[in-house]
Amino acid sequence: MIQVATEAESPKGAPFIVDRCDFLAGGCIPLEYSSRDIERDKLENWPMVYILANDEEAYVGQTTSITRRMGQHGANPEKKDFTTVNIIFNREFNASVITDYEHRLIQYMHGDGRYRLANKNDGMTDTNYFSKSKYEEMFEDLWGDLRQCNLAEKTLEQIEESDVFKYSPYKGLNIDQQIALDEILTAIGTKESISQPLVVEGMPGTGKTVLAIYLLKRLKDDDTYKDFNIRLMEPATALRKTLRKALGTVSGLSAADVISPADLAKPKYGFRGKGKKGFDIVLVDESHLLKRRVNLGTQFGNFDKTCAALGLPQGSSQFQWILSQVRLPVFFYDPLQSIGPSGVIPKELEHDLGSALQNPIRLESQMRVKGGKRFLVYIEGILSGRSPEPQAFAGYDLVFHEGFRGFVDAFEKDLRRSSLTRMVAGFAWPWMTKPGRRLKPGETHVDHDIEIEGIKLRWNRVQENWVGLGMEAPDAAREVGCIHSIQGYDLSCAYVIIGRDIRFDSGSGRLVADKANYFDKNGKNTATQEELDAFVRNVYYVLLTRGICGTHIYVIDSGLRRYLSRFFPSIGA
Structure with a gap:
């Protein structure tokens, strides 16, 4: 009788090996590398994570054959400026682990700021696997090794408390967010067949802002949308400035991608004149904070100027500004976070959004509050x-x-x-x-x-x-x-x-x-x-x-x- 194990064996915490060698044109691993700490056969066939780097930029990846993968990268003109490859090996790696570690390294290296990352964010998901909690503990050891190798500077705790990390487009999406993402991408279609407004509704901590940021980079990185004018709108001034600072360091994005409602009337962002929709897709975060012409204090004058520039009646709301200028607005919304009379009232939303508000894309899973x-x-x-x-x-x-x-x-x-x-x-x-x-x-x-x-x-x-x-x-x-x-x-x-x-x-x-x-x-x-x-x-x-x-x-x-x-x-x- 053949004995078969009834339970998989948990990792014991094997040490990491982080080895560095030159990244060469053609992507070959130098022959003398065989004298290093990683056996040659493991370079040919073993799950690993790697970091391509130069003085300023890095790219994180994972593979089951580091030699084959370096050959592919060496033939890719987009990777020609990298000078080193840092190979991360562990005897307890498997395919699930290296996918998780690839995503973790992208998130934390972006938050660390030592390098500007060249990675895109498609495929970033938060998935479970066997002994994930143990591998999470082991990741702390790996991060310490990377700091010793000068591939990272800050501690994980320092990174986790930074705005750059919290508002990163490299967050792994949960199932709710992934489903919402797929629905939004399906609705976008082509530039000629662009859909009607969408509403994404969720309680605090369900990841509305995370999804909006992720979607911004996903669309910006996709050549399908290269001719689209795509922006992220943040109505709250304080958070808008935070997002501009955080996203300004992301490859493929810039601070100008984050706009205010009033920026809809500015040509440098895409305004083409009264009655013309110069914005293809605008992701409206915290849309419950959009304002109408009520209790604006010292801002009545600026509000009226924007209405006039857009060719709208004086009493038009910021919500109506968006509908007049954007072909596909996506509203991230929570009705329980409306905190004053200046906010857009539900009746107006119901009138203009109809079924989109009545049947929103819902986010249910709690990402923030541990309760x-x-x-x-x-x-x-x-x-x-x-x-x-x-x-x-x-x-x-x-x-x-x-x-x-x-x-x-x-x-x-x-x-x-x-x-x-x-x-x-x-x-x-x-x-x-x-x-x-x-x-x-x-x-x-x-x-x-x-x-x-x-x-x-x-x-x-x-x-x-x-x-x-x-x-x-x-x-x-x-x-x-x-x-x-x-x-x-x-x-x-x-x-x-x-x-x-x-x-x-x-x-x-x-x-x-x-x-x-x-x-x-x-x-x-x-x-x-x-x-x-x-x-x-x-x-x-x-x-x-x-x-x-x-x-x-x-x-x-x-x-x-x-x-x-x-x-x-x-x-x-």
């Missing part, structure tokens, strides 16, 4: 007044603080562990420390905006890239972020202060907004009480779903604190 989709549904249920049964979320640090001193102490502890930990709050305090704010007669300068139990804090000094600033400036990391500085960003751990802008109404059993204690003027002017209730609840929905590893909560109002405490595990002062 999973169940946590987001739980938070939404609490805020909407449905009073769900109390739940626990294993592996997710969810804490309700009875005392503010304990809240701040826990924050400091987490901040030391992760520089992406931040305090955030609803707009329940006026911005007294706002740069350039004029003092009223008799008013004296103050150095804080918020005081709770004798602890003084100030609002975020800037809205643009406040999260990133805190990684370099300790004072900024200890500020309190408002909704406008945090929407669209991820945090390692979110410390949420719920102010007096929201309270529990025992009569109706619902959470309602307190207009007198809500200090976002553009967020409340012209809003009815019912609308304001929804906006403020949405603000806290966004704040409470930023934390990847955990969410800590402190509530100012005693009545609301009593109500909410039954939903969350509490700790004392």
